[in-house]
Amino acid sequence: MDNMTKERIKAWTPLGRPTLGIANTEHPEQKKFETFARQCQEISAAISWRQSTQPAALPGFFLKNNILYSALPLERELLPFLKGLDSLEKPHPVNDIQKTLDNIEAPCRLTLYIALQCPHCPGMVERLIPLAAACEKIYLHIIDGSLFPDKAQEDKAMSAPCLILNDDTRWTGAVAEEEIVDMIVNKESMDLDTKALKTILEDGRAEWITQRMLTTNRLFKGFSGLLLHETWSVRLGAMVVVEALAEKAPALCSDLEKILIEVFSTKDIPVQGDILYALGEIGTPDTRNWIAAQQEALSHEDLKDAAKDAIQSIEDRLNI
Structure with a gap:
């Protein structure tokens, strides 16, 4: 100075x-x-x-x-x-x-x-x-x-x-x-990235994220990143939103479902477990078949249990 x-x-x-x-x-x-x-x-x-x-x-x-x-x-x-x-x-x-x-x-x-x-x-x-x-x-x-x-x-x-x-x-x-x-x-608010959505989530405004997506019938650009985030509490907050979407706008979840399936093999075990949970909440019969096909390749007991629970969740929800 x-x-x-x-x-x-x-x-x-x-x-x-x-x-x-x-x-x-x-x-x-x-x-x-x-x-x-x-x-x-x-x-x-x-x-x-x-x-x-x-x-x-x-x-x-x-x-x-x-x-x-x-x-x-x-x-x-x-x-x-x-x-x-x-x-x-x-x-x-x-x-x-x-x-x-x-x-x-x-x-x-x-x-x-x-x-x-x-x-x-x-x-x-x-x-x-x-x-x-x-x-x-x-x-x-x-x-x-x-x-x-x-x-x-x-x-x-x-x-x-x-x-x-x-x-x-x-x-x-x-x-x-x-x-x-x-x-x-x-700026188009649905273009919010994962960092911005994480801030909103940590402010306790998961309901705002849910309502915006329901109102526009679109997913935020960065929403899938919350479900794939390395921090467990962030993924947990995103799960609350997913549960609401599954109940009120199941059709909105199809794009999210594709993203989660596509990246599943690239993620570590904790994130994979949460992906399986989310798929159980929003998945279709085709998703059920995909999870069933993955079961044999899953070596971790927690993932095997998560896959089993996800399949059961889909079957119960869709009365399969």
Whole structure:
């Protein structure tokens, strides 16, 4: 941290006293963020620092639960960072777009790649932090692509600023808040991916997922990923939705059934067991025959029992 940065932090008078969480990771760049936080503490008491317990793949500072800043706010990025901290106290999205933000029903992810020498990046940071501060359904991750080049390459962020919405829609260069919010609101909600649906599920809104699929008579693009997720609690939550779909819209389950059968052999035993359970809830006579054909190849006793139960469930449900 250079002397000019230190002087600017000393001179900053915040609207409140923000509390920032330091993400705890095993990443090689972790110490740089811990050092920056320690230096800030030595310079000024305006910011309260704590160790965050939120999971994070990259080092950074949690400005709020839904805002992770994986960059070191130096040089031209310091001022928008400090302005962003002020917006946490009193979020005031420009041009009176709060009503539009209030119409966002499902969580979304915005990933902004920046670089210290980028002339347009400070403006994007200054626009986006207030948006996420004003709407907890927007999960904002600001990343210094030069500090984390592997992540930038993974996300195909070749220039800065680069803004990515839910891993697909992207903008390069400066973008107006209205355009970003309009895209979030009007983007086809049934395109929600597994990550977004997982967030909704963990918020206790399995019923919302169910009702949206029943209302539109379509599966969410990422729903099957919940049933195949490595985390048991996520699969369990998805099972609740499957049970409701099986009861109220069995025809909607045919596409899901095909996906589960197709990937069955590629999954580990716990996931295979849950696939068999789901197939028991939604399966057809053809599914019953497929499960019966798999039984001989199943070596694990738990899977054999799950297959037997799934067959019985289909037979009972269809009166076979």
